[in-house]
Amino acid sequence: MSHSVQAHLDVAPAAYDVAIRKFIPHYEEMLSRAVETLAGLVSPKAHILDLGAGTGAFSQEVAARMPEASLTLLDADPAMLEQARGRLASLGGRAKFLRGSFFDPLPACEAAIASLALHHVHDLSEKRRLYGNIRATLPTGGVLVNVDITLATAPALEKLTRTGWAAHLVACGDTEAEAYARFDAWAQEDRYFSVTEELDALQSAGFAHIDVLWRRGPGTVLLAVA
Numbered sequence: 705m706s707h708s709v710q711a712h713l714d715v716a717p718a719a720y721d722v723a724i725r726k727f728i729p730h731y732e733e734m735l736s737r738a739v740e741t742l743a744g745l746v747s748p749k750a751h752i753l754d755l756g757a758g759t760g761a762f763s764q765e766v767a768a769r770m771p772e773a774s775l776t777l778l779d780a781d782p783a784m785l786e787q788a789r790g791r792l793a794s795l796g797g798r799a800k801f802l803r804g805s806f807f808d809p810l811p812a813c814e815a816a817i818a819s820l821a822l823h824h825v826h827d828l829s830e831k832r833r834l835y836g837n838i839r840a841t842l843p844t845g846g847v848l849v850n851v852d853i854t855l856a857t858a859p860a861l862e863k864l865t866r867t868g869w870a871a872h873l874v875a876c877g878d879t880e881a882e883a884y885a886r887f888d889a890w891a892q893e894d895r896y897f898s899v900t901e902e903l904d905a906l907q908s909a910g911f912a913h914i915d916v917l918w919r920r921g922p923g924t925v926l927l928a929v930a
């Protein structure tokens with residue numbers, strides 16, 4: 705499969721790292737929390753698969769915190785992977801770059817990570833299939849750490865969360881109309897499930913333990929142990 709972040713977010717890959725911090729409240733805090741948990745749960749020499757790695761921000765933090773770990777960065781967008789390749793060049797053979805889909809057979813790994821990538825899956829049955837694909841590539845005790853957006857199914861709570869998210873965009877320079885126009889544009893490709901739907905999908909994919917590591921506004925960090 706192919707995918708273009710430039711077409712979806714209207715952001716050039718070279719400008720993506722700045723843009724994502726504007727688009728997603730608490731982006732760095734979520735990554736930090738995810739990396740700390742990962743480092744605490746898996747072997748320091750683990751092989752880690754970054755699903756929808758984009759420009760490689762999550763992998764870079766993992767590599768810095770776990771200097772003996774190796775990483776495969778998987779992404780469908782070659783332009784994003786090219787940015788990641790430049791960013792992680794100093795890692796040499798510790799980092800591999802793979803163009804492909806997270807629905808393809810996945811390389812073996814002790815841990816899988818994803819940030820703001822799995823919301824590209826629209827349908828809950830597809831999400832279960834994806835989580836099953838990830839579960840199948842992990843050994844027992846292996847972990848998935850997923851940093852993503854979740855939204856409540858209760859309309860009033862979803863609206864409240866969107867209001868806070870829009871306020872973040874306005875604080876970063878959008879008008880309110882521009883903020884809501886972004887939500888509409890992103891909805892062409894992105895689908896945010898509720899925490900409950902995510903946890904159910906992980907459980908039905910066969911993960912033994914699941915938990916919410918961090919949550920604030922729409923930002924959510926989920927853990928699943930195989």
Ligand SMILES: C[S@@+](CC[C@H](N)C(=O)[O-])C[C@H]1O[C@@H](n2cnc3c(N)ncnc32)[C@H](O)[C@@H]1O
Nearest residue numbers: 707756757758779780781784805806819821824
């Ligand atoms: C919003 S970016 C997130 C990038 C990065 N993980 C981060 O935190 O900045 C989403 C990434 O997922 C990738 N992507 C979307 N659908 C995909 C799929 N089916 N298989 C692999 N990558 C996919 C996109 O190409 C994009 O690079």
